[in-house]
Amino acid sequence: MIVKILGTGAIYSKRNCASLIIDKKILFDIGPGTIKQLLKENYNLKEINTILISHLHSDHILDFPTLIVNLEVLNINHKVRVIGPVNMKEKLLKLLELMYGNYFDNFINKNFEFIEVKENNYDILCNNYKINMLKVNHEGIEAYGFIINDKLGLTGDSSICDGVKKIFSNSKIIVADCSLIKGDNYHIGFNNIEKLLKENKGKIVIATHLRDDTRELLAAKKLKNFKIVEDGYYFDV
Numbered sequence: 264m265i266v267k268i269l270g271t272g273a274i275y276s277k278r279n280c281a282s283l284i285i286d287k288k289i290l291f292d293i294g295p296g297t298i299k300q301l302l303k304e305n306y307n308l309k310e311i312n313t314i315l316i317s318h319l320h321s322d323h324i325l326d327f328p329t330l331i332v333n334l335e336v337l338n339i340n341h342k343v344r345v346i347g348p349v350n351m352k353e354k355l356l357k358l359l360e361l362m363y364g365n366y367f368d369n370f371i372n373k374n375f376e377f378i379e380v381k382e383n384n385y386d387i388l389c390n391n392y393k394i395n396m397l398k399v400n401h402e403g404i405e406a407y408g409f410i411i412n413d414k415l416g417l418t419g420d421s422s423i424c425d426g427v428k429k430i431f432s433n434s435k436i437i438v439a440d441c442s443l444i445k446g447d448n449y450h451i452g453f454n455n456i457e458k459l460l461k462e463n464k465g466k467i468v469i470a471t472h473l474r475d476d477t478r479e480l481l482a483a484k485k486l487k488n489f490k491i492v493e494d495g496y497y498f499d500v
């Protein structure tokens with residue numbers, strides 16, 4: 264799988280919000296900056312057939328209406344699956360309605376399928392990609408991390424929890440929330456990642472959801488297999 268990092272920033276960062284795309288088809292989170300970055304990189308938005316949503320905070324979903332406007336202009340004629348937590352469909356469609364009334368109702372009904380997950384551990388096969396969705400702990404809000412094809416781990420926003428530990432042990436490369444130097448109830452910190460890398464030899468972590476001040480502090484830390492990258496970075500897994 265080729266993974267393109269579209270955003271590495273937290274909500275306070277000057278960088279795009281944390282988001283990535285797998286093989287030009289599977290989008291993971293869709294916060295501010297996601298669509299502009301895809302267009303900047305000459306991606307064809309028509310190729311997107313799956314959208315994974317970690318949770319319903321603004322920095323992870325606000326580009327949804329922007330995507331819909333683009334896809335309608337491109338006249339897509341395939342189903343796009345959106346997979347995420349309960350109440351996702353209602354929230355995303357409310358966003359769209361606030362901005363465009365009912366203009367996109369028919370387009371959404373024809374081209375979108377929403378799958379809302381309640382389980383702690385949910386598996387789905389999507390166009391030959393094995394997607395494992397695990398509940399993680401983002402204080403007070405339903406949140407999920409993902410393992411794609413038993414290789415790529417995505418923590419989403421989470422504090423250290425069983426779901427995150429499983430994502431580390433069952434993936435080769437992990438794109439991990441590293442909002443803080445010292446983790447709290449909302450976010451993983453560098454201290455948590457240091458420990459997870461010690462417990463899971465040979466794994467590679469790509470830090471994301473970084474505040475700009477955290478990024479500067481992290482740049483001084485030297486830890487094997489821990490990478491800080493910029494928006495637009497890509498890798499093969």
Ligand SMILES: [Zn+2]
Nearest residue numbers: 318320401420
């Ligand atoms: Zn969040």
Ligand SMILES: [Zn+2]
Nearest residue numbers: 320322323420
């Ligand atoms: Zn966030």
